[in-house]
Structure formats: C-alpha cells, structure tokens
Amino acid sequence: MKTCLVVDDSRVIRTVARKIVEELGFAVVEAEDGVVALEKSREALPDAVLLDWNMPNMDGMEYMKALRALPGGEAVRIVFCTTENDMRHIQEALAEGADEYIMKPFDAEIVKTKFDLLGLTE
Amino acid sequence: MKLEDFDYLSRLLKERSGLVVTKDKVYLLETRLTPVARRHGLKDLDELVQTLRANRSDKLLIDVTEAMTTNESLFFRDTRPFDLFKASVLPGLMQARAGQRKLRIWSAACSSGQEPYSLAILLKENQAQLSGWRFDIVATDLSKEIVAKAKSGLYTQFEVQRGLPIQLLVKYFKQTGDKWQIDAGLRSMVQYGEFNLLTHPRSLGQFDVIFCRNVLIYFDQPTKRQVLDGLADVLTKDGVLYLGGAETVLGVTERFKPIPGLRGLYQRSDGEAAVKAA
Ligand SMILES: C[S@@+](CC[C@H](N)C(=O)[O-])C[C@H]1O[C@@H](n2cnc3c(N)ncnc32)[C@H](O)[C@@H]1O
Numbered sequence: 001m002k003t004c005l006v007v008d009d010s011r012v013i014r015t016v017a018r019k020i021v022e023e024l025g026f027a028v029v030e031a032e033d034g035v036v037a038l039e040k041s042r043e044a045l046p047d048a049v050l051l052d053w054n055m056p057n058m059d060g061m062e063y064m065k066a067l068r069a070l071p072g073g074e075a076v077r078i079v080f081c082t083t084e085n086d087m088r089h090i091q092e093a094l095a096e097g098a099d100e101y102i103m104k105p106f107d108a109e110i111v112k113t114k115f116d117l118l119g120l121t122e
Numbered sequence: 123m124k125l126e127d128f129d130y131l132s133r134l135l136k137e138r139s140g141l142v143v144t145k146d147k148v149y150l151l152e153t154r155l156t157p158v159a160r161r162h163g164l165k166d167l168d169e170l171v172q173t174l175r176a177n178r179s180d181k182l183l184i185d186v187t188e189a190m191t192t193n194e195s196l197f198f199r200d201t202r203p204f205d206l207f208k209a210s211v212l213p214g215l216m217q218a219r220a221g222q223r224k225l226r227i228w229s230a231a232c233s234s235g236q237e238p239y240s241l242a243i244l245l246k247e248n249q250a251q252l253s254g255w256r257f258d259i260v261a262t263d264l265s266k267e268i269v270a271k272a273k274s275g276l277y278t279q280f281e282v283q284r285g286l287p288i289q290l291l292v293k294y295f296k297q298t299g300d301k302w303q304i305d306a307g308l309r310s311m312v313q314y315g316e317f318n319l320l321t322h323p324r325s326l327g328q329f330d331v332i333f334c335r336n337v338l339i340y341f342d343q344p345t346k347r348q349v350l351d352g353l354a355d356v357l358t359k360d361g362v363l364y365l366g367g368a369e370t371v372l373g374v375t376e377r378f379k380p381i382p383g384l385r386g387l388y389q390r391s392d393g394e395a396a397v398k399a400a
Contacts, residue, residue, distance in 0.1 A: 085279060086297060087292065087296075087297050090288060090291070090292055091292055094288065094289065094292065100287070100288050101288040102283065103279050103283065106283070107280075109284065110280070110283045110284065113196075113283065113284055113285055114283075114288075116201070117287050
C-alpha cells in the first residue's frame, strides 16, 4: 500500500484530508508541523506528501527542502495544499521542487485530480 | 407540481434542447426552476407554466432551459481522450492532410470552454511539431450564458483545479481578483458560437475531429440518433468522433463505428479514420 504523509497544523484539515487520501487507497500518516513531518519522513519515506505551507516550528517550504535532501527524497511526490493562493507562491513552490499545488479550500475531487495527474492513483 | 405542468415542462424541454426529464426527476424541476420563477417575479411553478404557455418565445424560456441543463465540465476531462488526441489522432490526420496543412476541430457541447481550451493548450504545448499548420477550433453550446462565460475564459479557483496540471495553470492563466483568466493567445484560438444540436450542423462546414461529449446522455434514443447522423454528415470521411465515457453509437446509429483499440473514439461506417495505431 502506498503511503501519504498529511502535514497541516490544523487537526480538522488533517482529518478531512486523511479521509480523502485514504479513499484514494493510501495509508496515511499525520504530522502537525515540518519538524514532526521530517522525523516521520526519516523513519520511512512516504510516496506522497500533502503539505500545508504556513505552520509553526518548521513551515512547508523548509520541510520540503529538507525532505528533498534526504536519500531517496527527490522521488517523493509533494503536493502543496495551502491558503497561499497567488501566482507568486505557486511559482516559488514549483521552483523549489513541488510537484503539484492545491489552493484551499479543496475537496475530494481536487485532491483526486492532482494525485491522478501525478500517477499516484490507479 | 401538477402532473399536467410536469408534462408541459418536460415536453417543452425536450423540444427545445433534447433534454429528457423523467417523472422521477420532478424534484429536479422543482429545485432548479423555483429560483427561476422567483427571479421573474412569479410565485411558483404553477405561475411559471402559466406564463410560458402564454408566451413561449420569452427570456423565461431561455432561463428555464439553462437552469435545467448540466454544465459540469473540467479541463482534460478523463485525460485519456486527450492523450489519444496527441498520440494517435493528430499524427494520423496530419499525415492525411499533409497537402492542405489545415485541420478543423469542433467542440459541439463546449459548456464553459474547458474542452476547447484543453485542445488549444495541447496544440500550444506541441507547437514545435505543428508549425506551418492551421488549426480551427470551433466551440458551440446551446446556452448563450455558458458560451459567454467560455469566451471570457474566466474560471473560479475550484474550476482551474479540476483536471488542470499546476504547471499549465502557471503557464497559461493570469490571476484577476479571485478569478483566473486563460491567456488571450489561447482565447483567440477558439471561435465560439451558439448552436443547438437538435438542428442540422451543415451550416458549420466540415470537421476532421468532433468532440460531442457528455451531452447525448441527456437525450432519448431517437434524438441521439438524429444528432449522431447529423454529425456523420459534417465529419470528413477519415475524421474522428469523440463521445463521453458513458456514451456510444452502438445500438443507436449505423453511421458510426468504434475505432478498434481507441476507447471513446468513433469513425464513419463508410470510411476509415486516419489515426495512428496507439
Ligand atoms: C455536461 S456539459 C459537457 C461539456 C463538455 N463537452 C464535457 O464533456 O465536459 C453538457 C453541455 O451540453 C449543452 N447542451 C445541452 N443540450 C444541448 C443542445 N441541444 N445543443 C447544444 N448543446 C447542448 C449544455 O448547455 C451543456 O453545456
């Protein structure tokens, strides 16, 4: 089973996202900030990460850079999922190595679209 | 709703748009048409039917039809039809038209434009191989309102996240307020117009590719047949017809047959599509 790390400081969002991603056939691990996410990524690299941007301790951008530097970290599919919904942020995320980008609010269909596009679903 | 009102409305909708509303969809008529009645200062559906009976050529009739049709669409809907367009349809037809260097494509129920713009994006993304070629993309729909929306190229944040890879959003859209607008270059690649599929399409000319997706499902069998036969008349002998995932020509008309190996793609029965094997 493929794994997805859901990283968001809002427990409500994590719960919503977990349900959607589980529907797509993933085993889900949650993290409430970049620090925890990085710990969990060191334990086991996920196949995909659904990643908030603004979080305490370590934000999504910093986490992504750290993840990409881990052995095998470049293969992880990273999907930002954030309220930063302007062109500048999207371009920055892509330039730094994000694979996809979801602007909140999101729904199951959008997450499915993006995972489909990355070939994560069957 | 009174039975005779239901009968009247369903007959009217079928005549005007082909849409079939069965008895189990009474709730749909009620939920979608009550707001239309209110907007026109009418108390309820009773009054709406009364008004329609009195004057059928009214703006009310247009609003009723638009409220009942489903406009749901997304970019690169179902993905694979567009992959096939690039891998099989385009190379095959370009070989067949090497002399003219021109292809005409019709999006026959284009809704808010996602389908024709997906094609325009696809062509733009492959322009290196297409230089010296001319592509006409004609996009039509029954609904005036939806055609105007398509033409504007303006989409909500939700709409641009359905089917569109983020890299293409960045490349081909501009953010204006809380909307996203597709680039003027792409907009100018599509010619929009109103067209009712219940009328014969001969006035539109001949097409090499016709997309008629996710609209036949709303029609009954004789209407589907009539529409498909009209499409057969304006599709070139080696052209390609695209239908939606839940639609087929089988058991509906003999004018088309499936293209083996390419699901959702059809060719004229009296011809053979110029497609490259997948
Ligand atoms: C569900 S949308 C399909 C859009 C697009 N082809 C796709 O597959 O995503 C159906 C469209 O068919 C249009 N339509 C319904 N009846 C029609 C008719 N008689 N002639 C032309 N268009 C019609 C509706 O206005 C609506 O925009």
